[in-house]
Each structure stands twice: as C-alpha cells, then as structure tokens.
Amino acid sequence: MRIRTKHQLITAALIASVVVSIAAMVIHTQRKMLKTQSLQRLSALMEGAARIAKESFDSRDRLMAISYLKFLQKEHPELAFASVSYGGHVSNIGEESDGLIYLESSAFPAGKPVRYTISAYPSPSGAATGDLQVSTAGVSLSVSGKATVAIEEPPASLGVSVRLGFVKKMIDSEVERALDPLMRWTAGIAGGFMLLSFFINIWVAKLLTGPIEMLAKATGLLAAGRLDVQVPVRTKDEVGALTASFNSMSGRLKELVESREDILHTLTHEINTPLNGLKGYLELWQDGKLPPDPEQNRHVIGTMIVAVLRMETSLGNALSLFRAENKALSKEELRPVQVEEVFAQTLTMFAPMAREKNITLVPLHKAIKGCVTAPEELIKQIVVNLVSNAIKYAQEGGQLRVGLHDNPKELMFYVSNTGRGIPPEDIPHLFTKFYRSHEDRASGKRIPGTGLGLNIVRRAVKALNGRVYVTSKVGEKTMFLVRLPKAAGKISDTGAGL
Ligand SMILES: Nc1ncnc2c1ncn2[C@@H]1O[C@H](COP(=O)(O)OP(=O)(O)O)[C@@H](O)[C@H]1O
Ligand SMILES: [Mg+2]
Known part of the structure; x- marks a missing residue:
C-alpha cells in the first residue's frame, strides 16, 4: 500500500473518530437537557393537579379534582393513570402498569392539627434515660445513651394525595422527536466536515509524499542508468535533506562514472598507438623482414621497449587512478x-x-642513500612518472639529472631535464587530471600522453603528506622537486586518498 493511501486512511479514521465523538457528546448533552425539561414539565402538571386536588378537598368538591384529572388526561395522552385519595378514599382513572413514571403529591387540610408520634426506645445495650419536653416552641427530646427515634408520618386518611402515572415510552419518544432535527444537523455538519477534511487530507498527503514519490522515481531512473537525474529541493525538512543528499550522491556518481569513462577512453587511445607499432614490428620479425644490421636491430628493439614502457606507464597510471x-x-x-x-x-x-x-642520464652517485617509510608503490608512481616525463619532454640529445637529499626530518628528491620547458600559464594546471600543455594537445608533432601522470604524482605526494614543486625555464630546463616527511605516523589511520 502506498504511503499516501496509508496516510489518508489513518487520518480519515482519526478525523472520523473525533467527529463522531464530538457529535455523540453534543447529542448526549442535548438528550439529557431535553429529559430534564420534560421532567420539569411533568412536575408542573403534577403541581397543578395537586393544587386543584387540595382546593377540591378544601371545598369538599371531589368531583372537581376528578374532572380536572380527566381533563388533564385528555390534554396529555402520556398521562395513562391518575389517582386521587381523600382521607383514604381512592379514585383511579386509567390502569397502573410497569412502563409508567409515577409522580405523587400529598397535602393536608389547612388549620387541622397534625399528630406526630415520637417514641424513644432503649438501645439493646442498656436502658436510655430520656427527657421529653413539650412547649409552645415545639417538642424537644433529649436522650442520654443510645436510643432509636421513630417519627410516625401522619396517616394518609387525614389529607389528600394525588398520584399521576406517565407513559415512559411516550415521554422518551417525545425527547427523541425533539432531538431529531439536532441529530440531522449534527450528521450534516459532521458529514460536511469529514468531506472537507478528506480533501484537505488528500492535499496534505500529496504535499508530504510528493517529494518522496519524486525521489523514488529519480532513484529508479538512477538505477536504470540515468546518472544526470536531479530532484528539486522544495522543503527544508528531513525529506529536503534526503533529496539534497540524493542529488549530491547522483552528482558524485556521475562524476565517478564519467571520470572512469574518461580514463578508459584515454587509456584505450593511449595504448592503441604503441600496441599497433609493436604489432607491426613483430609481424616484420615474423616475416623475417627485420634489417640484418645489428645496429638497426638494436634500434628496432629499443623502439619496441619504449612502446611497452609507454603502455606500462599508461596502464599503471590508469590502474592507480x-x-x-x-x-x-x-x-x-x-x-x-x-x-x-x-x-x-x-x-x-x-x-x-x-x-x-x-x-644523457645523470644518475645518483652510488654513495647517496635515502630512506622513507611509505607504501613502495606510491614512491614508484612518483619516480616513474617524473622520469618518464623528463625523457619524453627533453629535446633530442638532452640531459636528465636526478638528485636525492636525506635529512632526519624529510627526504627530498628532484628530477630535472633540459628541453623546451613549461610555459608559466600551464604551470597552475599541470597537476590537473587529463591536463596537457597546449603544445602537447595540438595535433601534428604531438608527444603521446594521457595527462594523468602528474595528477597521480600529486595524489601520491599528498597521501604521504609531502609537497611537490615545479620550476621551469622555457627553452632551457624543467625541474620537479618532491619533499616527503619521514615520520610514518603522519599518515592518518583513515588514510588519505591518493
Ligand atoms: N619534464 C617536463 N618538461 C616539459 N613539460 C612537462 C614535463 N613534465 C610534464 N610536462 C607537461 O605537463 C603535462 C602533463 O604531464 P602528465 O600529467 O605527465 O601527462 P602526459 O605526460 O601524459 O602528457 C604534459 O603534457 C607536459 O605538457
Ligand atoms: Mg606523463
């Protein structure tokens, strides 16, 4: 299931439960209020009936109360039962039954004495001594010890009482009827609100998951080989950060792949030329067409070795990159x-x-020694590339000189050659990958090369925490100087990339 659908379902369920609970609460409160109102109404009826009954009792007109109750019953169909009792004589209208709510009211004729019987009983634990005083202020009974006091109600026969029974069902359905429009309103508002929130929900879900969907699509494209794919960063939240990371990842990936393609392309081109030369000489040799003169033969073999060296250097450089x-x-x-x-x-x-x-090669004097703690491969890469450049870019009959200087802190060596030199404008770019001086890039008297050598020298020197310097005088000579610190510990554990 898509995140968007999940989000929509969860939010819809949440909104629905909130809306339904609010509606239920409103309806419940309203129902309670309506019930109280209808009870108040019944109480008012009861009060009216009691007043009339008392009046009729006082005027000794029993029929007046009964006809009033009959009138009430006619006016209020929910009044299923009414009874009036005069001094114990009861008249009923309608039938008593279970489903009725009963209200009752008693009254006593004015001015007539009411008899109360007050008895004090000794508690089971012992006799209580009591003192009963009767005065105009009232009756006071003081009892020491435990006593039970019972107060006798005046007998019903002395007064008048009215009892009304209302049909509970009818009262309830009256409440429900009154509640009906409110329920409709609530349902309408809840429905409208849910519909509105549904659309808002869709919009919010789109807002939240849109960038993720775009990212997922872009990842698919990247997996399919579209390395230039980039996703616009529209938000500053976690998804925005993820998108930015994705963009830098795809950018880096593109860079890496392109760099490898470039290296491979350059390498193929660079190896093809000496390989064809080598093949040509080998075919001549196979056909017995090599010149018989040993001096000329030496020259052919020399050319073949140069071709192999060229291939070896190019391959080594590409591999190390x-x-x-x-x-x-x-x-x-x-x-x-x-x-x-x-x-x-x-x-x-x-x-x-x-x-x-x-x-002319001017090698190191035999007595000169220099040791550095480093991966041997890196030192070889530096020396091989500098020496091969020096020979490559020296003029015919020129000179190549190497030097080494060792002190306790660092090791220095240089490779210098006579020749055309390097124009000052090329110097800042020499160590850039694939960079070759204008002269070497131009066709015609092109000197073969990949433009990778000095880049590898720089990476190797940097990995060893050293420095490489170049000085050149156009038309005269060029010198590359390398300084490497001797302390092996200078190379970090994480390792400096070459
Ligand atoms: N000793 C040198 N004398 C003159 N130019 C040099 C010398 N070493 C390097 N260069 C220049 O620097 C460029 C880059 O050298 P490098 O990275 O080794 O690539 P490549 O030798 O394959 O051309 C060369 O193309 C050349 O123009
Ligand atoms: Mg080179």
Missing part, C-alpha cells in the same frame, strides 16, 4: 623504502627510451 577512487591508504602498507634503489630501477627501465633520444 581506479584504485585511488575506491581505496584509502592504510598503515599496513607502510614500510621503509630505499628511494635511491627506486631511482636506479626506474632509470634502468627507461634507459632504452633515453637512448632512443640520445639523452
């Missing part, structure tokens, strides 16, 4: 890394590429 997007750096990966060895391995690896361009 993919990994960096999911993984945080952990302390378990930290171990002492001999940086001079990383340099030595990298320079050996890139030697054929340098040879291709007749670049």
